Amino acid sequence: MTIKKKIPSNKAQRAKTSKEKENNQGHKIKEKNREQLLAEFGLMPTCGNALAAQAFLKSSVGDPGFIETHAAMSKSVKKVVAGETKIVEATLIAQAITLDKVFVDLIRRAAANIGQHERAMETYMKLALKAQSQCRTTLQTLAEIKNPRPVAFVKQANIAHGHQQVNNGNITSRAENFEKNSNELLKANHGERLDPRTTGATSSLDTNLETMETVDGTAKR
Template sequence: MDKSQKKLPTKPNDGEYPRKVVQCDDGETLEERGRKYAKLITSPELAAYRVIDGVEQNSGVEAQLDVPTLVETLRDQAKAVNDGNLTQAEAMLANQATSLQSLYARLTEKAFSSTQLPHFDSFMRMALRAQNQCRATLETLAALKNPPVVIAKQANVTSGPQQVNNGIAASRAREIENKQIQLSAEGNELRTNTRTPALTGRINQEMETVGKINRTEDKRR
């Protein structure tokens, strides 16, 4: 063994490295133990590990994989996203787009090397699916890097238009604004005043009576 090579670290009672068992604390009571195991079984990082483990079977990578380290790494990546750090997600999408581009190119080569039309058609269909998925992945990456901004007018706000990054919130704001416009229109609607003719007639009658009195006084003079 080369002296420059360092021995892989091991811990007491952990067995040989790499470890192939998912670790979980037992807890002090049976109830606590049950909760911890239930939390582990339903955790997203364990689900991701199960998929990765199934994919990497017989690939040569699985043999060198330390399961507790993988689960902890997946947990750390999820926490980073929750904290707003999307570096891992952006790198993942960029690499997936590159891989899909390679898949598209290879399937296209297979199609044009085919001598039978059914084979050509099958390979080209798969190639175009890979190309379309590559495009969708790049669009997702672009949206992640530059989230769309929706300008919506907030009702009863004097500070002017507000920026809303959520399309649902913008739609809700427009709905509220439309309802308020409808209510305002109903409150300010011109209604027929059925009392106006009666009021006008009364005023005219009073003016006519005053006119008669004035003419009578003029005659006496």
């Protein structure tokens, strides 16, 4: 008894090849989407700050984990973006209280070194004043958030009468106009230039003036 093997047709082979290509393309698309999502997540402002906050939280409250830290930070950010400033005010007032305590501790250390260790006293005093300055700045920022300054929009009133001319030309054009006007002043009627050698016309303002006599200065010596 002979057993005949089924030979796959060309149509079945093409279908199998096409399905494999679709699967490969699907894997590539998924991999590309995964890389894009990782890039977008890594560039989010909350991502890097959550990592930094997690590092500092380890020494105070323990390691809460990155996922929990990022979720809590994102929640606070969404509230502030939505217009809720309570968390901002709470953060500023808490920081101001902390800075005030830093100032008190440093100023106490400076006072303890007066007359004994002058350099240590100066160092503690400078650090205390820096903490005090930062505390004042923090409180000032908090005050501006709670009581924003009014913004006044002032319109310029134009009270001049008649026609106005605004010259926005450059210096070169002004110099050319000045030179042109100067040349026009040197011209006489009918486009002729003035001749300094000719006698000017008699003016009609005062016709009663007489010719003055010749004075000999040597005769009166």
